[in-house]
Amino acid sequence: MAGLRYVCWLFVILGYLSVVLVLAQNPVEEKTTFEAAFQGRCGHGSPCEQLCYELHDGMYECDCRDGYILHKNGYSCAELNSTSPSTSELGDLVDEAESDEANVDNADDEDAVEDILYIRGATFTIHLDTPAENSTVNTTKINEVNADRIELHATSQGPNLEQKLPSTMESIVSTEPACSLDCGPAGNCYIEQSRGDEVDVVIEDDDDGAVDLEGNTVNLRRKQGTFRQRCQCPLGRGGDRCQLEAEVRSPRFTGSGWLAFPALRAAYKHVQLELEFRPEAWDGVLLLAGERDDLQGDFMALILHHGFIEFRFDCGSGVGTVRSTETVKLNEWNTLSVYRHRWDAWIQLNQEKRVEGRSKGLFSRITFREPLFVGGPGNTTGLERLPVRTGFKGCIRHLEANEHHYRFPLAPQGDAANGFDIEECTADRCSKVPCSHGGKCLTTGGDTAVCLCPLGYTGDLCETRVDLQVPSFNGSSYLRYPGLADTSLSWLELSVTLKPTAPDGVILYNGHHSDATGDFIALYLSSGHVQFTFDLGTGPATLRSENPIRLGEWVEVRVSRTGRLASLEVEDDPAQEILAPGAFTQLSLPLNLYLGGAPSYDMYSPKMKTTASFVGCIQTIVLNNREVGILAEALGGVNVGNCGHACEARPCGDAECRPLRERFTCRCRPGVPHPCPAPDDYTPLVPPPARTSSNAVTSVRYERAVPSFTGSESYLHYNDADTMKRIISYRVDINMRFRASSSSGLLLWSGRQSDPQEQRDENDDFLALGLDHGYLTLAYNLGSGEAVLRYNLTRLDDDLWHRIRAVRNEQWASLVVDSGTGVSASSPGQLRQLNTDTGLYVGGAPDVVRTTGGRYTKGIVGCISDLVLDSDFSVALSSPAQATNTHSCIP
Structure with a gap:
């Protein structure tokens, strides 16, 4: 029986x-x-x-x-x-x-x-009791007592929120040691392998072999490497042993952590999400919710993939994907809106244009039974359905789903049911530091945050306007310029006059790749010695001054490079020379050039001796025999102050004060009365050019003039062939750098002359670029109708330097401001060429109302420092055909 x-x-x-x-x-x-x-x-x-x-x-x-x-x-x-x-x-x-x-x-x-x-x-x-160690169990016999303990469970009904430790899908004999850390009652101790140390070793020893289900012998793979133990702390705990209490109001995710909230309710048909996040990496799972913990069946996921936001959802018959057209802003706060109704969904990143999508198949409802995981995949498996499997790295300070605002602490103080590896977001301290005038907030550790002020402003909140004359750098400062690009392929001449107050710091840096690889030049101080390091692509070469320089005194540093040969001179010391290794002789530097420091140490080549920022003053820079307008030509800067030079008192009035170490000279435009030296007394910046013929007149080139305009009958006029052939054509490319304090005014004009007695033809050809209520506007007519293009994303009447690009290609035109998002438009009709005969007016025009047909009433009040046509022709602002009521721009 x-x-x-x-x-x-x-x-x-x-x-x-x-x-x-x-x-x-x-x-x-x-x-x-x-x-x-x-x-x-x-x-x-x-x-x-x-x-x-x-x-x-x-x-x-x-x-x-x-x-x-x-x-x-x-x-x-x-x-x-x-x-x-x-x-x-x-x-x-x-x-x-x-x-x-x-x-x-x-x-x-x-x-x-x-x-x-x-x-x-x-x-x-079905769960069966484990048989005793000394018992014999085979596939044909089960103990009668054990059979009484058969249990049935619906596994997806009771989600397990305990953290799953890292595991592998392979049969692995692990060499890692046992984890011995005491991580507290709710913490997890686990072993993680050091990055790049993992090595797979195939075991061929018969003793270590294994037999598969069919009786075949298989080799096991042993993972070898260095391991470290780490505590994974639950939400509300911190420290290396989870021994500290940690209050989390705005969570920061480390890439291995997550928060779990109760499953979404009343969301099977409709979901609306609002999210504010600050990413620190290009990839990661932001949010995940679904029907099952193996990601089979219905689910929705919000992920970062290569910097783009992707919203993926499956109603049971196919995945629908909506992807943002723009990437997120790293280390800045981003806003994201997500809306899904049945099959349809749209996302909107940072108030950009909405992107729409639709799921596949006939089914339109999503069943949410698993927890809502935020900042990582949580305990979800089956992540091969997503292109990203790692957790989000960065901060989240606002999450709202179907009008429910989530609180991040553990219940009952908050809404979170569980979480691991969560820190308090220090970047959110910047919400209490309202930086003015475009300043950027930066956390400095502890509970403090500071403002990084743009060029021309200072103060704790960048609230104070500063009249910069001779720039000073405080160790967190830098100025940014266009890079040397291909202008110094075979030779480079560089001269810098500076007064350092710290023995270490980067004076000037220009690189080739954003990951700090490739060609670069670097001029810096190391232990008081001036060093110049450069790399042509086959290895670095470094020159070092023989003697350290004196801190707090002005000193001139000169660098010269021709091919592989470079020399360094400091004041009157003998020149040091070096030959770069390898066979490459050319230098290509497409990235921005930085003076006094850089936004991130990661930009510097590891071949330099220091990454500290320069502390002190920099007075002049001469690049390839051209003096750079240190302030006038800067594309931007951070935390730059005044040096305490005599020029700050404006001893030259409206003229330019030119520092010469501790002293200064005044530079006046001819025809402008002012008690300053006559033009003949100017010190030339470069030697006079050689005579080209017996009738040629030797001229001396001075610092490039930066004209300023008053807004009333103040303009430059050009009608030379080189300029006009680039305006009157099927295509024009205008690149201009300017600053303006007036909200409206004409920047550029080229049109048709008309008899004052005759009525102007409304379809006369013209091209106009100017400001209208602070916004850049491009208008043009090719003879068959007027097109107006307005850039509404950035106001430009803030008296700060901006760079704009206006391109017209036949009927189509586009505008870009400060390398931002472009806007475009097209003119009506069939005509494609611009035909004008007034020449080119810059900064204004004579009788502006009549000249522009009432489109403008005045010119701009401000300065123009660069005007480049067709990317290769620089308009000589210092030598126009006619200059009316213009002055030198005071930085």
């Missing part, structure tokens, strides 16, 4: 196991196999035997209650056989689902239906 009882129990258990195997084989795919859609509406003669759901485009689908399975005809329901798990065997686990299904009958009130409309794809497991 006992043997018969064993046999009976065996057949019962094998029956249960067969059901488990059938139900566990990807229930989503099994259900999809028998799903069908019909044309029509529920309740109007539909053949659905039990449940009916309306889809889009006049379609509906049938489904069955728990304990039944949908027939392959798509509408009939067959009861599971008596040996299968039924609803009664699941007990309380499905009560909520059954109560939800009872509300589905009213098809006209879908919003009242709860999330869980039916249990879709539940899987079951």
